[in-house]
Amino acid sequence: MPEPRSGRRRFLRRRAVATAVAAGCSTVLLAALTSCGASGAAGHHITLTFTWWGNDDRQARTEKAVRLFEKAHPDVTVQMSNADFGSYKQRLATQAAGGGIPDLAQLDYRQISQFATGGALLPLDSYVKDGTVHTGEMDPSLVHTGHLAGKQYALPMGRGITGYVYDATVFAQAGIPAPQPSWTWQDYAEVDAKIAAMKLKSPDGRTVAGSNDGGSNEDVFEDWLRSHGKQLYAGPTKLGYTEQDLAAFWSFCHRLQKSGALVSAKDSAQADATGISAFSRGLDALDYSWDATFTGFTSPTGHTMRYAPVPGVDGKAGAYFKPTMLIGIGAHSKHPQMAAELMDFLLNDRQAGDVLGVTRSQPPNRSIAAEVDRKLSGPDLKVWQFDEQMQKYGVQPPPAAPPKGDVAIESAFVREYQRVEFGLASPAKAAHELVVQAKQELES
Secondary structure (H helix, E strand, O other), X not given: OOOOOOOOOEEOOOOOOXXXXXXXXXXXXXXXXXXXXXXXXXXXXXXXXXXXEOOHHHHHHHHHHHHHHHHHOOOEEEEEEEEOHHHHHHHHHHHHHOOOOOOEEEEOOOHHXXXXXXXXXXOOHHHHHOOOXXXXXXXXXXXXXXXXXXXXXXXXXXXXXXXXXXXXXXXXXXXXXXOOOOOEHHHHHHHHHHHHHOOOEOOOOOEOEOEOOHHHOHHHHHHHHHHXXXXXXXXXXXXXXXXXXXXXXXXXXXXXXXXXXXXXXXXHHHOOOHHHOOOOOOOEOEEEEEHHHHHHOOOOOOOOEEEEEOOEEOOEOOOOOEEOOEEEEEOOOOOHHHHHHHHHHHHHOHHHHHHHOOEOEEOOOHHHHHHHHOXXXXXXXXXXXXXXXXXXXXXXXXXXXXXXXXHHHHHHHHHHHHHHHOOOXXXXXXXXXXXXXXXXXXXX
16 A cells, blocks of 8 residues: 555646747647657647646646746646546546556556556666667666566656654653564554553544554555565565465454554445545544655644554564655646657656655655655655664665556455454455455456
8 A cells, every 4th residue: 555645636737838839830839839849749739647646735746846847948838737646547547447547647666566567657778778768867766667468668756764653741741662674563463452542532532543554554564574574565467475474464453453553344345545634533542554654644632643654573674665656647647758858858857856855755866865865854854864763774775666457456355354354254264365356356
């Protein structure tokens, strides 16, 4: 599962193109666009489509960066759209099935295989090779996450890592020290129980739990697995874990949930975006999150918020740095060269980097990242310091992009654990069903 998302769907205004038409051209706009473009394809004015998901801050910053590109390319208009992740994912899948995704699209790590193998993404190798898109200042292991079957289909837009937003005020009241990278899953369970035992009241009068229930989140499970020396996938058609591994994880989560240490099944099921998370509603003191969305959380009680590492096992971190999101070009784009130029601008232009900041977490270009670092303050600086702390502590390189069946497996993962949450199946039975479904998806 990707980072939790917030923000409403919005479609941004199309930039007026009439001012780009020089005096003396035909007074008919269509004729003007076909005869007076400055440097567009075949002398025409170009319209690119660019779509992404994210909150209002990401929307505003991205729009501002794209305006800079338009200013430098007066023959180009970029039509932009933004949505919450759930709506975005459905819309992009529909577009891919119905004729093609936009010229430029923000992609989740798990969508690469789905769209690349389905012919919806254009390979980027030729644009990287001829210098249209530069990757020389990016971490090679991060770049490789957009690589599939010998081709580069997407590039990272940010480098991020998972962790837990926590209520530092409640932690202080409970006498719990700030979690360190070396804390364990057992420490996590004890913290949850201790906070729940305080019987603090949420804004709506309910008892505050320790944490949200991460049992339905495949990202939490992946971090759990990696801290235990395993992984989600052992290859394109093979799982990296057993039924027993999954049942152990789900049993761990469900025991905590039944004891009241985690929020209720109903509240967990409703927490599908940052703004309506259990944490943002004051129902718990810990919530799993991506670093890039830490600033999107709010405390209804006005408490101080901090960001903590994901627990590990015997000093082994399960979390890892990976693309917070990637960017790719639609396979049916009529203007792939210009789309590639816009991609490079967003990833490597210094002005664009300054505007975008850390709205997608650390910029992938290391030189731009260093410049952005010097200007950070407040919550953004805290996230950056956390990332540096985890870098020094040591994490493993990111795995390759998940195989094609992962999108369906992720949906089944949520569905099967919700059966556990609501008492419709035991962790062992649900784990068996999930593994059977997962193997069918991977082998089909």
